[in-house]
Amino acid sequence: MSNTNLHPDHQEEQARVNDISVIIADRIKELEGRTGGVRGEIVDIRRNFWDDVTVNFEDSAETAETYASMKQQAELMSERERSFRHMEEQLGTLKRLARSPYFGRIDLVDDGVVSSKTDSIYLGIGSLMDKSGEHYLIYDWRAPVSSLYYDYGPGPVRYETPGGTVEGEMTLKRQFVIRNGVIRSMFDTGVTIGDELLQEVLGAQSDAQMKSIVATIQSEQNRIIRNEKARLLVVQGAAGSGKTSAALQRVAYLLYRYRGSLNAEQIVLFSPNPMFNSYISTVLPELGEQNMAQTTYQQYLEHRIGRDFELEDPFTGMERLLSEQDGEGNRIRMANISFKSGTSFMGVIDNYAESLGSSGIVFSPIMFRGRALISKEEMECRFYELDPSVSIPNRIRNLAGWLLKELTARGKKERKKRWVLDAIELLDSDAYLEAYQELKRKNKYTDQSFSDFDSEKEYLAGMVVQEKFKKLRRRTKALKFLDIPAMYRTLFQQESPKEVSADWEDICRQTLEQLDNGVMSYEDATPYLYLKEKLEGFHTNTTVKHVFVDEAQDYSAFQYAYLKRIFPNSRFTVLGDFNQAIFAYSGTGVGFQGLESLFGPEETERIELHRSYRSTRQIVEFTSYIIGAEHDIVPFNRDGELPSLSIVPDEEERLAAIREKLEEWKKRGLASCAVICKTAAESKSVFEALKPLIPELLLVGKNTATFEKGLLVIPSYLAKGVEFDAVVISDASDAAYSKESERKLFYTACTRAMHALHLISAGKLSPFLSTSGSESTYRVLQNPARKQ
Numbered sequence: 001m002s003n004t005n006l007h008p009d010h011q012e013e014q015a016r017v018n019d020i021s022v023i024i025a026d027r028i029k030e031l032e033g034r035t036g037g038v039r040g041e042i043v044d045i046r047r048n049f050w051d052d053v054t055v056n057f058e059d060s061a062e063t064a065e066t067y068a069s070m071k072q073q074a075e076l077m078s079e080r081e082r083s084f085r086h087m088e089e090q091l092g093t094l095k096r097l098a099r100s101p102y103f104g105r106i107d108l109v110d111d112g113v114v115s116s117k118t119d120s121i122y123l124g125i126g127s128l129m130d131k132s133g134e135h136y137l138i139y140d141w142r143a144p145v146s147s148l149y150y151d152y153g154p155g156p157v158r159y160e161t162p163g164g165t166v167e168g169e170m171t172l173k174r175q176f177v178i179r180n181g182v183i184r185s186m187f188d189t190g191v192t193i194g195d196e197l198l199q200e201v202l203g204a205q206s207d208a209q210m211k212s213i214v215a216t217i218q219s220e221q222n223r224i225i226r227n228e229k230a231r232l233l234v235v236q237g238a239a240g241s242g243k244t245s246a247a248l249q250r251v252a253y254l255l256y257r258y259r260g261s262l263n264a265e266q267i268v269l270f271s272p273n274p275m276f277n278s279y280i281s282t283v284l285p286e287l288g289e290q291n292m293a294q295t296t297y298q299q300y301l302e303h304r305i306g307r308d309f310e311l312e313d314p315f316t317g318m319e320r321l322l323s324e325q326d327g328e329g330n331r332i333r334m335a336n337i338s339f340k341s342g343t344s345f346m347g348v349i350d351n352y353a354e355s356l357g358s359s360g361i362v363f364s365p366i367m368f369r370g371r372a373l374i375s376k377e378e379m380e381c382r383f384y385e386l387d388p389s390v391s392i393p394n395r396i397r398n399l400a401g402w403l404l405k406e407l408t409a410r411g412k413k414e415r416k417k418r419w420v421l422d423a424i425e426l427l428d429s430d431a432y433l434e435a436y437q438e439l440k441r442k443n444k445y446t447d448q449s450f451s452d453f454d455s456e457k458e459y460l461a462g463m464v465v466q467e468k469f470k471k472l473r474r475r476t477k478a479l480k481f482l483d484i485p486a487m488y489r490t491l492f493q494q495e496s497p498k499e500v501s502a503d504w505e506d507i508c509r510q511t512l513e514q515l516d517n518g519v520m521s522y523e524d525a526t527p528y529l530y531l532k533e534k535l536e537g538f539h540t541n542t543t544v545k546h547v548f549v550d551e552a553q554d555y556s557a558f559q560y561a562y563l564k565r566i567f568p569n570s571r572f573t574v575l576g577d578f579n580q581a582i583f584a585y586s587g588t589g590v591g592f593q594g595l596e597s598l599f600g601p602e603e604t605e606r607i608e609l610h611r612s613y614r615s616t617r618q619i620v621e622f623t624s625y626i627i628g629a630e631h632d633i634v635p636f637n638r639d640g641e642l643p644s645l646s647i648v649p650d651e652e653e654r655l656a657a658i659r660e661k662l663e664e665w666k667k668r669g670l671a672s673c674a675v676i677c678k679t680a681a682e683s684k685s686v687f688e689a690l691k692p693l694i695p696e697l698l699l700v701g702k703n704t705a706t707f708e709k710g711l712l713v714i715p716s717y718l719a720k721g722v723e724f725d726a727v728v729i730s731d732a733s734d735a736a737y738s739k740e741s742e743r744k745l746f747y748t749a750c751t752r753a754m755h756a757l758h759l760i761s762a763g764k765l766s767p768f769l770s771t772s773g774s775e776s777t778y779r780v781l782q783n784p785a786r787k788q
């Protein structure tokens, strides 16, 4: 990094930082005072709430007045609370600015201004005005003018503002690293922002949490962050090209740009696994914004259908496929997965659902005390009597209304039954007291003991039946009288729907077997939900305005079509890399690549990122060969050691080599080192063998909720999206990675390394390492690591 002492403007810039620091400190002091005052007011309002409200319920006029006065007090309190929250947010931003007020400066000469005065624009993570409130001392990085910093180097520039296009000349572009009020470094840059600063940022060690990249956003990333036109923004980017980073800064940008009309709860991010959620959780708060809603697609499925079935998660399916040998069973399973991932299966379900409009809906009888209180036949009869031109969900709702009425009527009949009389006798005295009070309130007590006894019994019988029927009513309201699992099953007992799949019969057999075991495989879950919603009505979420899908290559075309349907008012930003499409159901990323058809080309924009920032140049060159993309992926120019490979004779040596590497890296001070194994089973066995020798070793599994630094063993498919200082690929042999379907998995695993990558192979080497030309991208360590 350039030496700041040499920069001629250093003193002047430091003086400005000092001035700004004083202003920020004053503002903080003043705001803290005001915040304290508002806090006190809130405490007072809460404490005196009832003193300040005139409570009188004597007549309707008094009651209305009481409510009005309560409402007024409540409004006053929530207004105070709102301004308190706002001040707290401002305070948070000021405190962050105090540590590092800005990271960039651009000098602009506006072409349209006669005097051609140069404006110096300083960029930080929040804005700061001068005392008059008329001039910006610091511009928020998301302000329109700040875009110039990311998109241009010195020279002619243009940018859009709400008032139109502004053209001008950038005469200076300067970067700063300021920590605790002191300029650590500053330098003037050309077109690309801060190769020097980027070098430093990327060369640093990884963290348990992802960092914000606002100081070094690259122009191609800026296009993603500030895109406002596309209904569907598709980002295809190489591993480590900053897709997740761009997505998170985009959320921050949108929250700024649409402040007032968009809040964090209206943005949803689908992420690959729960651990990833923890990994990215600090980026937005660091930028002074709240986190968006985060979920995994699996969590969503579980929430919607987890009670109907044991839902297989994608990782279990993955583990099964990776561990299985090639064979007919596996071939059918692949055909099954691929068929259910496509939208043609959606068409099959549409046709099936339509046919259910005239016959075939399977109802579950409403059972009570071992008998059908309302039979399937009754429901069927009632349903198919309804006007067939009305949609199925509306007819179902109508049927539910009828069933609820029937439950009331049949409940009344039930009151005379022996079991009710028996239950009344077992009631406690509170129930009797309640009956007495209720009858008295309704003036049904006659003081004639016989009829009083009868009314009481009748009342209690009503109570008993009502209590028992509660569950039936609840289930009816939840439309549980529809037997969706049976209908989904029937779908696979049909004659082959026209030209759907040559493997239809095999697919049916395999699916039925699985359903009979009570397991819903991952590839069935969305189609099942789709059928369910076709019949019950779609659970759409109209409040969400932006959906982000990270690791977008892992979603099937079917899942995308479904997501579009449940978020009808939303724009979509999907970010993925078809070279990392490792799940069979993603059809090697077909759903992702064919996304244009979702909204049509007019509403879709596609941006490609070819530059990779995560790893050293050597690692990027090595990994690019694995997928034959050596000419497509451009490494950021950061040097490191060549990836290395140990060829070892046996398992024992393999473990010794892993241990040796981890110890070497630990000594070098690399804080996060991962041993990436192909499967969870292999991870467990490596972990168990090494744990006694390396006590701090951690095992990451699909349920691991937080991402931690340290020495980890992790299965390849869970390492998606995250990164480590150094990575050992525990088994780079032909036995582990040789099938074409495993190439992307191998690539994904290797691309997790930032600074160092080591591979170990016992036995024949994976063919993915022997692409012609790739030999020079790694070095083979001749001596196995084992120490005697």
Ligand SMILES: Nc1ncnc2c1ncn2[C@@H]1O[C@H](COP(=O)(O)OP(=O)(O)OP(=O)(O)O)[C@@H](O)[C@H]1O
Pocket: 198, 201, 202, 211, 213, 216, 217, 218, 221, 237, 238, 239, 240, 241, 242, 243, 244, 245, 246, 577, 613, 614, 720, 721, 722, 723, 751
């Ligand atoms: N403009 C940038 N400035 C600084 N760091 C960056 C920039 N862009 C990306 N990075 C860094 O590069 C690394 C990879 O970024 P990120 O995880 O967002 O990439 P990705 O495309 O989502 O990767 P993958 O697909 O492999 O999961 C991160 O450490 C991130 O901080």
